[in-house]
Amino acid sequence: MNNSTQASRLDLFAPLSGVVVAIESVPDPVFAQKMVGDGVSVDPISNLLLAPVAGKVTQLHSSRHAITITTPAGIEVLIHIGLDTVMLRGEGFIAKVAEGTEVKVGQPLIEFDADLVARKALSLLTQIVITTGDKVVKYLPTIKKTVVAGQDIVLSLDLAGATVVGQAVAADAAIQSAAVIVPNPTGLHARPAAVLANTAKTFKSDLKMVRAGDEANAKSVVSIMGLEVQHGDSVFVKATGPDAAQAAKALAELIASGSGEDCGGLLAPAAIKHLAKPQTRPALKSNDPNVLMGVSASPGLAVGHIFQVKQEVIDVVEAGDVPELEKRRFDKALKEAYQQLEALKGEIADPAKAEIFSAHQELLSDPDLLDLATAAISQGKSAGFAWRAAFTSYADKLAKLKNEVLAGRANDIRDIGRRVLRLIAGIKEAALEVPNDAILIAEDLTPSDTASLDRNKVLGFCTIGGGATSHVAILARSLNIPAICGIEEAALQLANGTPVILEGSKGCLRLNPSAEEIGSIRERQVKLAKRQAEELEAAFEPATTTDGICVEVVANIGGLEEAQQSVKLGGEGVGLLRSEFLYLERTEAPTEAEQDKIYSDIAKSLGKDRTFVVRTLDVGGDKPLPYLPMPVEENPFLGVRGVRLCLAEPELLHTQIRAILRSAEHAKLAIMFPMITSLEEVREVKRIVAEEKAALGITALVQVGIMVEVPATAVMAEIFAREVDFFSIGTNDLTQYTLAMDRGHPKLAKEADAMHPGVLRLIANTVKGAHTHGKWVGVCGGIASDPSAVPLLIGMGVDELSVSVPAIPAVKALVRKLSKADCQKLAAEVLQMGTVAEVRARLAQQLAD
Numbered sequence: 001m002n003n004s005t006q007a008s009r010l011d012l013f014a015p016l017s018g019v020v021v022a023i024e025s026v027p028d029p030v031f032a033q034k035m036v037g038d039g040v041s042v043d044p045i046s047n048l049l050l051a052p053v054a055g056k057v058t059q060l061h062s063s064r065h066a067i068t069i070t071t072p073a074g075i076e077v078l079i080h081i082g083l084d085t086v087m088l089r090g091e092g093f094i095a096k097v098a099e100g101t102e103v104k105v106g107q108p109l110i111e112f113d114a115d116l117v118a119r120k121a122l123s124l125l126t127q128i129v130i131t132t133g134d135k136v137v138k139y140l141p142t143i144k145k146t147v148v149a150g151q152d153i154v155l156s157l158d159l160a161g162a163t164v165v166g167q168a169v170a171a172d173a174a175i176q177s178a179a180v181i182v183p184n185p186t187g188l189h190a191r192p193a194a195v196l197a198n199t200a201k202t203f204k205s206d207l208k209m210v211r212a213g214d215e216a217n218a219k220s221v222v223s224i225m226g227l228e229v230q231h232g233d234s235v236f237v238k239a240t241g242p243d244a245a246q247a248a249k250a251l252a253e254l255i256a257s258g259s260g261e262d263c264g265g266l267l268a269p270a271a272i273k274h275l276a277k278p279q280t281r282p283a284l285k286s287n288d289p290n291v292l293m294g295v296s297a298s299p300g301l302a303v304g305h306i307f308q309v310k311q312e313v314i315d316v317v318e319a320g321d322v323p324e325l326e327k328r329r330f331d332k333a334l335k336e337a338y339q340q341l342e343a344l345k346g347e348i349a350d351p352a353k354a355e356i357f358s359a360h361q362e363l364l365s366d367p368d369l370l371d372l373a374t375a376a377i378s379q380g381k382s383a384g385f386a387w388r389a390a391f392t393s394y395a396d397k398l399a400k401l402k403n404e405v406l407a408g409r410a411n412d413i414r415d416i417g418r419r420v421l422r423l424i425a426g427i428k429e430a431a432l433e434v435p436n437d438a439i440l441i442a443e444d445l446t447p448s449d450t451a452s453l454d455r456n457k458v459l460g461f462c463t464i465g466g467g468a469t470s471h472v473a474i475l476a477r478s479l480n481i482p483a484i485c486g487i488e489e490a491a492l493q494l495a496n497g498t499p500v501i502l503e504g505s506k507g508c509l510r511l512n513p514s515a516e517e518i519g520s521i522r523e524r525q526v527k528l529a530k531r532q533a534e535e536l537e538a539a540f541e542p543a544t545t546t547d548g549i550c551v552e553v554v555a556n557i558g559g560l561e562e563a564q565q566s567v568k569l570g571g572e573g574v575g576l577l578r579s580e581f582l583y584l585e586r587t588e589a590p591t592e593a594e595q596d597k598i599y600s601d602i603a604k605s606l607g608k609d610r611t612f613v614v615r616t617l618d619v620g621g622d623k624p625l626p627y628l629p630m631p632v633e634e635n636p637f638l639g640v641r642g643v644r645l646c647l648a649e650p651e652l653l654h655t656q657i658r659a660i661l662r663s664a665e666h667a668k669l670a671i672m673f674p675m676i677t678s679l680e681e682v683r684e685v686k687r688i689v690a691e692e693k694a695a696l697g698i699t700a701l702v703q704v705g706i707m708v709e710v711p712a713t714a715v716m717a718e719i720f721a722r723e724v725d726f727f728s729i730g731t732n733d734l735t736q737y738t739l740a741m742d743r744g745h746p747k748l749a750k751e752a753d754a755m756h757p758g759v760l761r762l763i764a765n766t767v768k769g770a771h772t773h774g775k776w777v778g779v780c781g782g783i784a785s786d787p788s789a790v791p792l793l794i795g796m797g798v799d800e801l802s803v804s805v806p807a808i809p810a811v812k813a814l815v816r817k818l819s820k821a822d823c824q825k826l827a828a829e830v831l832q833m834g835t836v837a838e839v840r841a842r843l844a845q846q847l848a849d
Contacts, residue, residue, distance in 0.1 A: 010071065012052040013105055014147035014154040015079050016044035016126055022141070023127065028083050031127050033198060037078070039129035040141050040155045047114040050150045051103040052128055053077055059328055061086070061335075064093035067109055068131070073159060076131040081112055083122040086339060092116040106150035119588070128155060133204070135159055137242065175244040177237040177252035184258055187231050192259030193224040197366070199254055205241025207251065218251060220368035289511075292488045294462060296507040300482030302460035303513075303521050306498040307434050309442040314421050316384030323378050330373065330383040333423035334364050340419065360416045369394060369413075384424040391417030434458055439502050439509075441491050453481065460502040462487045462509055484509060535809035539570025543801075543815035545794070545823075552800040553812045554611055556780055563602045566805045570812060573611030573668070575728065575802025576780040577602065579656065580619055589652065595659035603666035612667035613728065613778075613802075614660050615707065616685075617652065618642050618674040642675025642707075647684060657692045661702065670703035672728055677710050682723045707780075709733035714762035717769025727770050728802065731781025735759050754783045755839045757831070760792070764831055767797040778802050788843040790814050795827030 021041040026032045031041070051069060058076065059068035065085035068078045081093070092113035097103060118124050130136055138158035147154050184192055200207045200218040207218035209227060211234070216227040218237065229235060235255060239248040320326040341361050363369065369390050376386030395413040422428070434440065434454065440461035453461075460482035482504030491509065494500075501510040501517065510517070543553045554575035555566035563574060582590045582598060603612050619641065646653040660671055673685050686704055693702060705726035708714050714734065717727065731754040735741075738759050753759075763779070770777045778800030783789040785803040790811060793801065803811050826846055833839050 008073075008159045010053070010073070010075060010157040010159055011153045012077065012128060012155040012157070013050070014042060014149050014152050015050050015052045015109070015128060016042050016048075017046040017147065017149040018042045018044040018126075019146050020142060020144060020154060021125060023129070026083070026125055026127065027123065031080075031083075031129065034201065037129045037131040037133050038136070038139050039078075039127060041125050041127045042147065042154065043125055044114070046149050047112050048108055048149070049079060049081060049110040049112070049126070051105055051107045051109055052079065052154065054104050055102070057097050057099050057101045057103060057109075058324070059331070060095060060097070060099050062332075063088065063090045064095045064110060065090075065112075067095075067097075069103060073135070074132065075135060075157070075159065078127070078129045078131050079109070080127045080129065081110065082117050082124050082126065085117060085121045086335075088117065088120055091120075130157065137204075175239045175248045177239075177248040179234045179236045180252050180255045182229055182231060182233045182235060182255060184231055187233070188224055188227070188229040188255075188259065195259045196224060196251065196254060197362075200247070200251060203239075203241070203243050203247035203250070205239045205244045205247045207247055208238040209235055209251075210238055211235045217368050220366050223366075223368045290513075292462075292491050292509040292511065294484035294487030294507045294509070296504055297463075297485040298481055298483040298504050300460065300502075300504040301521070302439060302482045302502040302504070303518060304437040304439040304459040304500065304502070305435070305496075306494045306500055307438040307440055307496055308492070308494070309434075309440050314384075314388075314418065314425050314427060316388060316421070316425060317382050318385045320377060320380055320382035320385070323380070326377045326381075326383040326386075327374065329424055330377065330387060333383070333387075333420045336423050337416065337420045338364055341416075360412060360419075363413060363416045364420070384421055387417070387424060388421055391420075439500050441494060443492065455481070460484075460504065462491055462502065464489055464492065532809070535813040536569070538816075539809040539812060541570075541812070541816070543572075543812040545815060545818050545820045547819050547821055549794075549820040551794060551798075551815050552611070552778075553808055553815065554613075554778070554800060554802045555805050555808060556802050557602075557805065560598060560602050560605065562805050563605045566808060567605060567607075567610075569805060569808040571610075571805070571808045573606060573613075574602070575611065575613050575778050575800055576672070577612070577614045578618070579614055579660075580617055583617060583619065589655075592655045592659050595656060596662050599660050599663040600666055603663035603669065606667045608667060610667055611670065611800075612663065613670040613672050613705070614663075615672045615674055616643070616656055616660075617646055619645060643673045643681055643685065644675060646673075647681065653685075654688060654692060657688055658696065661689075661693055661696055661698050664698055664700040664702050669700065670705055670726065672705045672707060672726075674707045674730070675709060675733075676706040676720075677712050679719070679723060682706060682720065686723070707733075708766050709737065711738050711762060714766045717766040718772050719769075721770045721773040721775045724775065726776045726778065727766055728778040728780045728800075729763055729766055729798075731759065731763070731779060731783050734762060734781070738762060753836045754781065755789070755836050755843070757833055757835070757839065760796075760831060760839070763793075763798075764796045764827070771797060776800065785811065787811075787814055788840070788847045791818055791823045791846055792827055792830055792843060794818060794820060795823030795825070796831075 019042065021043055023034065023039050023041050024032050026041050049067075053069055053071050053075075055069045055071040055075075055077070057067060058070040059066075061067065063086050065082060065088065066078065066080045068076055070076050085093075094111045096108040096110060103109065114124065130139075136157050137160055140156040140158070142152065142154050142156075144152060182188060188196070196209075197219055208215045209218045209224060209229075210216075211227050211229055214227055215238070217223040237248045237251045237255075239245070239251075241247070338361055341364075372390035372393065373383075373386040376389060377383060381389075391413055395417065434457050436457050438458050440453075440458060441463075442461065443464045458481065462484040464487060482502050484502065484504060484507050487507075487509060494511070498511060499513060499518070501513045501521065502508075503510070543551045545551070552572050552575075553570075554573040555562065555571045556576045556578070557563050557566060557574055558578045558581045563577075566574065577599075579595075582595060599614065606612050640648065646656075657671070660669070663669060671689060673681070676682060689702065689704055703725035705724050705728060706713070706720065707730045708717065708727050709730040711734070713720060714729075721727070735754045735756065739756060767777050776799040777797070779793055779798050780802035784793065784801040785807040787810070790801065794815065801811055801815075826842075830839055830842055833842070
């Protein structure tokens with residue numbers, strides 16, 4: 001018989017009494033996706049954390065919610081009490097031990113106030129995680145559903161032990177997958193690389209991706225990107241370890257499927273060969289000494305003055321303290337950086353843009369980066385010196401790649417690198433102080449810099465590095481900041497205060513513009529400002545067409561401040577209060593009293609003569625609630641969202657309805673339900689409103705309406721109109737559901753156009769069905785604020801336009817210039833058209849006329 005490795009056994013005892021939960025089901029991706037390590041979770045019924053193993057306390061978090069014990073065999077066991085408990089900053093936790101303490105199994109470690117933590121944290125689920133997974137051969141969770149602290153084994157580990165005689169196992173045999181052609185149009189850039197790395201981490205084997213003889217660690221995002229795999233390249237997976245065959249097969253299939261991207265199938269070999277060639281960007285240079293050229297990153301025109309942005313210098317010493325101490329400093333900085341990025345994600349309105357910082361969080365657990373830094377720390381280097389050398393090395397490597405998309409991600413590594421470095425050095429991130437009317441010039445801005453720009457002062461920016469596909473460019477477009485990337489290096493020599501014109505659409509920076517040029521632009525800006533002033537002056541006049549038809553112009557709002565602003569701008573009420581603003585970005589549902597106050601405050605700000613339409617909670621899809629159990633759905637936009645979720649959570653819905661109803665005495669209240677698709681749903685929500693209204697003794701008129709967002713509802717409009725008081729058409733969702741195009745899809749979003757003839761016909765059908773029964777119709781989607789669409793909507797018979805708050809004066813002014821009869825003729829003509837291009841051309845002509 002051959003020799004093989006026999007694993008030794010380590011038993012971990014339950015640190016708390018409670019119910020055992022699989023780590024994969026913990027509602028936190030850091031644990032569920034095993035980014036920290038594998039293990040198990042306990043839903044506790046006790047509040048004194050006991051040591052699950054014997055060993056030394058090698059880390060006690062400053063917030064005392066997490067502790068790490070290292071066994072004599074070098075196994076690190078992290079015990080993390082609750083989810084998001086770091087936000088409590090130690091409140092409710094009492095440590096019974098200190099770092100360096102030798103502990104025995106069952107010894108008290110941390111006592112916590114279970115009631116306080118349960119109220120203020122996301123969950124009490126407590127994770128027992130092995131952070132040294134490379135030393136574990138097999139994880140054996142208990143089969144018990146409930147465990148007693150200090151008595152029951154909650155997890156057993158098979159560890160690599162002595163070599164013994166046993167059955168033949170070729171543990172070192174390498175498994176190689178078949179060659180796979182990469183289908184991704186831009187190769188294995190950051191997103192597919194992250195998908196691959198996360199999948200690879202679920203296997204115990206050592207995994208390599210191989211292309212043309214070059215290898216990359218398949219568990220490292222940075223390493224995969226550094227391999228510079230292009231569309232059409234042939235790659236294979238090499239695996240060595242206990243689950244090698246399974247791992248190689250799984251990763252090869254994932255690569256072939258597009259690694260999480262929709263690649264639309266493989267191209268013909270000739271096309272693959274053509275596209276696989278490295279694409280280099282031609283150097284851009286102007287022959288005009290007063291013009292500097294670059295790549296358009298974000299469109300727009302800005303006139304301002306140069307302000308040079310210099311990167312702060314973070315000094316670090318090379319020699320470190322004891323390696324264990326430096327390692328703790330490093331780990332602490334990584335965890336704090338993760339929390340900072342989580343907060344930054346919450347400040348980005350667009351979920352797709354917020355994902356940029358999710359990718360940054362992924363880099364914090366990249367094994368290649370961490371291994372480089374940890375190895376240097378072990379050799380006596382300081383945490384700061386080791387980390388700076390690691391991230392700089394990888395960023396420089398990516399920056400030299402020929403693939404522009406991958407090269408652009410070097411900036412992301414520098415961004416996250418400097419974030420961690422500041423935390424290690426104890427330096428607070430300095431706010432970027434800029435003068436008014438600033439056009440920023442920098443070698444590179446990071447995504448973090450871009451997201452925090454002061455839009456009152458910064459009119460635009462230019463960077464030497466980056467390109468149109470960089471995360472900085474994506475953020476600039478979302479923030480509506482004109483920007484140029486890859487501009488000529490001469491821009492760095494421009495003196496602060498130099499007057500310039502930045503033309504984002506052309507990728508052009510014009511220096512020292514003539515007085516005539518500036519005058520022409522200023523003249524256009526003055527005309528625009530004058531028109532806006534005239535519109536504002538007349539904002540309180542009714543929006544009545546030239547032939548006497550009144551159209552109500554109201555506001556889409558997300559809180560009290562916008563309600564107050566809408567009144568100042570002539571708004572005739574609120575056509576859509578997105579009530580989910582009360583529910584998002586918090587760890588527990590708002591109380592009835594909290595909701596009561598905000599709804600009543602908004603109603604009071606509007607007054608008794610203005611409409612107040614409140615949309616009930618619309619979450620699910622792209623807006624999950626952390627404190628509401630919502631199973632992972634393959635397609636959440638077609639799953640439990642809107643009224644479906646609220647009817648499944650009756651206590652949540654009844655509480656909200658009661659709070660909304662109490663505002664009826666202050667304004668003309670209407671309650672609107674989202675994502676309605678059936679008469680049964682309508683009748684049930686009407687019953688709930690009537691029940692709660694009677695219970696509260698409210699006699700004021702309260703209208704009940706529905707959102708029209710689904711084609712089925714628009715088609716059945718005449719039938720629904722018999723049951724409700726009004727319709728409000730959500731054109732954004734109606735468009736994506738009608739065209740089967742995700743409005744956030746990177747390739748299809750621009751085609752998800754509400755001016756599609758199919759969508760317009762559904763709007764017209766909705767209006768016709770409502771008016772058959774004398775019910776009014778509003779539009780609260782994006783096209784209500786579009787000047788070219790307003791005449792068409794009026795022509796189709798829409799009674800109310802619910803628009804973004806700043807657009808109120810302009811939309812009212814436009815309505816006053818229109819004739820209802822002319823608008824009807826326009827609508828009749830447009831509804832016979834067959835393409836978006838025809839519709840938009842006709843509406844543009846109408847607007848010009």
